[in-house]
Amino acid sequence: MAVQRKKTDLGSQIQIKFITKQEKYAVPDYPFAVDSKIQCENLNNLVNELLKEKLSDDNGACKKVDFDFLVNDELLRSPLDVHLSQKNVSSESTVVVEYMEATPSPEPLDCLIHDDWVSAIHFKSPWILTGCYDNSVHIWNSKGKHKIGIAGHTGPVKAVQWVSISEDSAVFVSGSQDQSIRVWDWDIKKGTTSCLQIGRGHERAVECISVSPDSTRFATGGWDALLKIWSSDPNYEPADVPTKKKKSETKVMPPIMTLKGHKENISSVHFINNSDLLTASWDHTIKHWDGELGGLKSEIVGNKSFFDHDYSQLTGSVITCSSDRHIRLYDLRSKEGSLVKGTYSSHKQWVTTVRWSKTDEYQFVSGGYDNQMKMWDTRSPKVPLFELTGHEEKVLCSDWSNNKLILSGGADNTVRIFKNKKVVSD
Numbered sequence: 377m378a379v380q381r382k383k384t385d386l387g388s389q390i391q392i393k394f395i396t397k398q399e400k401y402a403v404p405d406y407p408f409a410v411d412s413k414i415q416c417e418n419l420n421n422l423v424n425e426l427l428k429e430k431l432s433d434d435n436g437a438c439k440k441v442d443f444d445f446l447v448n449d450e451l452l453r454s455p456l457d458v459h460l461s462q463k464n465v466s467s468e469s470t471v472v473v474e475y476m477e478a479t480p481s482p483e484p485l486d487c488l489i490h491d492d493w494v495s496a497i498h499f500k501s502p503w504i505l506t507g508c509y510d511n512s513v514h515i516w517n518s519k520g521k522h523k524i525g526i527a528g529h530t531g532p533v534k535a536v537q538w539v540s541i542s543e544d545s546a547v548f549v550s551g552s553q554d555q556s557i558r559v560w561d562w563d564i565k566k567g568t569t570s571c572l573q574i575g576r577g578h579e580r581a582v583e584c585i586s587v588s589p590d591s592t593r594f595a596t597g598g599w600d601a602l603l604k605i606w607s608s609d610p611n612y613e614p615a616d617v618p619t620k621k622k623k624s625e626t627k628v629m630p631p632i633m634t635l636k637g638h639k640e641n642i643s644s645v646h647f648i649n650n651s652d653l654l655t656a657s658w659d660h661t662i663k664h665w666d667g668e669l670g671g672l673k674s675e676i677v678g679n680k681s682f683f684d685h686d687y688s689q690l691t692g693s694v695i696t697c698s699s700d701r702h703i704r705l706y707d708l709r710s711k712e713g714s715l716v717k718g719t720y721s722s723h724k725q726w727v728t729t730v731r732w733s734k735t736d737e738y739q740f741v742s743g744g745y746d747n748q749m750k751m752w753d754t755r756s757p758k759v760p761l762f763e764l765t766g767h768e769e770k771v772l773c774s775d776w777s778n779n780k781l782i783l784s785g786g787a788d789n790t791v792r793i794f795k796n797k798k799v800v801s802d
Contacts, residue, residue: 388411388412388467389409389410389411389412390409390410390411390412390414390456390457390467390471391407391408391409391469391470391471392407392408392410392456392470392471392472392473393405393406393407393408393470393471393472393473394408394423394426394473394474394475395472395473395474395475396474396475396476397474397476398476398477400430401423401427401430401441401443401475401477403423403426403427404426407470408422410422410456412455412456412457412467413455413456413457414455414456415452415454415455415456416444416445416452416453419443419445419452419473419475420442420443420445423443423475424440424441424443427441441477442477442478442480443475443476443477443478444475444476444477444478444479445473445474445475446473446474446475446476446755447459447460447463447465447471447472447473447474448460448463448465449755450463450755450756450757451753451755451756452473453756453758453759456471479739479751479753479761479762479798480797480798481762481797482751482762482764482782482794482795482796482797483794483795483797484764484766484792484793484794484795485520485781485793485794485795486519486520486791486792486793487520487766487790487791487792487793488504488506488516488520488522488790488791488793489789489790490506490508490510490514490789490790490791491508491510491512491789492508492509492510492512492532492789493508493509493532493772493785493786493787493789494506494507494508494509494772494773494785494786494789494790494791495507495508495509495532495533495534495772495773495785496533496534496535496536496550496773496785497536497773497774497775497783497784497785497791498536498537498538498548498775498777499518499775499777499778499781499783500538500541500777500778501518501778502517502518503515503516503517503518503523503538503541503546504516504517504518504783504791504793505536505537505538505548506536506785506791507532507533507534507535507536507550507552508532508533509532509533510532511527511529511530511531511532511533511552511554512525512526512527512529512533513525513526513528513529513533513536513548513550513560514526515562516791518781520793523567524562524567524569526560526569528558528560528571529550529552529554529556529558530552530554531552531553531554531555531581532552532553533550533551533552534551534552534553534581534582534583534584535550535551535582535583535584535585535596536548536549536550536551536585537549537585537586537587537594538587539559539587539591539594539608540591543564544563544564544565545561545562545563545564545565546561546562546564547559547560547561547562547572547608548560548562549585549587549594549608550585551582551583551584551585551596551598552581552582553581553582554581555576555578555579555580555581555582555598556574556575556576556578556582557574557575557576557578557582557585557596557606558571558573558574558575559571559572559573559574559575559608559610559629560572571626572610572626572627573610573626573627573628573629574626574627574628574629575596575604575606575628575629575630575631576628577602577604577630577631577634578596578598578600578602578604579600579602580598580599580600581598581599582596582597582598583597583598583599583641583642583643583644584596584597584598584642584643584644584645585645586645586646586647586653587608587647588647588650588667589647589649589650590650591608592607592608592609592650593605593606593607593608593632593647593650593667594606594608595645595647595653595667596645597638597642597643597644597645597655597657598641598642599641601636601638601639601640601641601642601657601659602634602635602636602638602642603634603635603636603637603638603642603645603653603655603665604631604633604634604635605631605632605633605634605635605653605667606629606631606632607629607632610627610629612629612632614630614632633667633670635665635670635672637663637665637672638655638657638659638661638663639657639659640657640658640659640681641657641658642655642656642657643656643657643658643681643682643683643684644656644682644683644684644685644686646685646686646687647667648664648687648689648708651666651667651668652664652665652666652667652673653665653667654685654687654694654708656682656683656684656685656696657681657682658681658682659681660677660678660679660680660681660682661675661676661677661678661682662675662676662678662682662685662694662696662706663675663676664708675714676694676706676708676714677714678696678698678704678714680698680699680700681698681699682696682697682698683697683698683699683726683727683728683729684696684697684727684728684729684730685697685730686730686731686732686740687708687732688732688737689734690732690734690735690736690737691707691737692707692708692709693705693706693707693708693717693754694706694707694708695730695732695740696730697726697727697728697729697730697742697744698727699726700726701721701723701724701725701726701727701744701746702719702720702721702727703719703720703721703723703727703730703742703752704716704718704719704720705717705718705719705720705754718754718757719757720742720752720754720757720758720760721757721758722750722758722759722760723742723744723746723748723750724744724746724748725744725745725746725770726744726745727742727743727744727745728743728744728745728770728771728772728773729742729743729744729771729772729773729774729784730742730774731774731775731776732776733776733779733796734776734777734778734779735779736798738753738754738755739751739752739753739754739761740752740754740776741764741774741776741782741784742774743767743771743772743773743774743784743786744770744771745770745771746770747767747768747769747770747771747786747788748763748764748765748767748771749763749764749765749766749767749771749774749782749784749792749794750762750763750764751763751764751782764782764784764792764794766790766792767784767786767788767790767792768788769786769787769788770786770787771784771785771786772785772786772787773785773786776796779796780795780796781793781794781795781796782794782795782796
């Protein structure tokens with residue numbers, strides 16, 4: 377016997393109008409009357425039914441497309457009437473529902489096994505660079521094959537970045553708790569590495585590194601609360617500071633400049649162009665520096681210590697994680713720079729790493745002490761798009777430098793690699 381749905385389960389009728397920026401999926405723009413409690417699944421079925429002819433092939437077979445729905449600038453993750461009430465939107469007028477092809481779930485690819493905690497990672501096609509708590513640096517190819525392990529540091533490696541990669545050789549930089557920065561040359565053909573120069577000047581552990589977009593400079597920050605900018609040219613010698621190097625010794629390089637302003641550990645640094653930088657610190661501030669003149673341009677003041685941040689070249693927005701389980705979004709270009717534009721809460725413990733997509737202005741990933749990696753859309757503050765499972769211990773670092781691969785490293789001695797299956801188009 378069929379079970380009838382109770383009348384109390386039904387909502388009132390509501391008028392909606394579909395719009396999309398993806399012309400190949402456009403449907404008639406006249407209003408539709410739907411149950412006010414309608415959810416994503418039902419909306420998806422409705423749009424697919426309207427697209428039945430467009431989605432059918434020559435044999436009459438019809439593929440189904442998964443869509444996401446945007447209502448008042450937020451992705452629909454609850455019944456429509458609940459969503460509207462939370463946004464203080466009246467359901468008496470026609471509700472505009474924007475739809476777009478949904479992001480497919482990232483596919484787990486490889487697990488790179490290390491001998492200790494993985495604390496730093498950077499991917500520049502086709503090579504993956506990792507830093508480890510056993511003082512080592514490692515290079516892998518994008519298929520997960522280990523190419524070489526590099527010793528030299530005398531403390532855990534907390535930061536790594538590629539400077540340049542060619543067919544025959546590559547240059548990269550690493551920073552360590554041993555207070556030093558090392559610039560390395562990797563001869564890809566011979567499979568050997570050599571240390572080009574050592575940067576000294578930090579008085580405590582080095583925590584973070586960023587290479588400028590033109591690869592001519594890099595910046596470092598650490599527990600001494602100092603921001604230092606260095607030349608990536610191994611022949612750089614400041615006019616007023618003679619560089620000492622004995623025969624057979626590695627050149628010791630001085631910084632181009634040292635910038636003071638933070639009061640506690642600088643946890644992350646990013647060049648936002650060839651001259652300007654952003655630093656995040658445990659002193660509750662994010663500072664915007666002029667790396668040419670050496671001055672402070674502006675700052676964002678939070679109420680928690682910042683563990684990590686990332687700057688989006690697509691939107692000028694800054695995503696941050698702090699000493700709580702929340703992720704916060706700031707707009708660096710707005711007059712109210714310190715005003716939080718969005719808060720994202722799903723992690724159960726401290727969030728330690730965040731990275732923007734380089735091709736999708738809305739998406740970013742995060743990792744934390746709850747062993748979780750999550751993929752987010754800024755238009756869905758309460759629910760992440762996906763949980764990228766695999767880590768058995770806390771996540772310490774992540775990278776999304778290349779649209780195709782999402783990487784994360786953790787205290788389970790592994791790097792997890794996920795394939796981003798979304799194709800950027802339209």
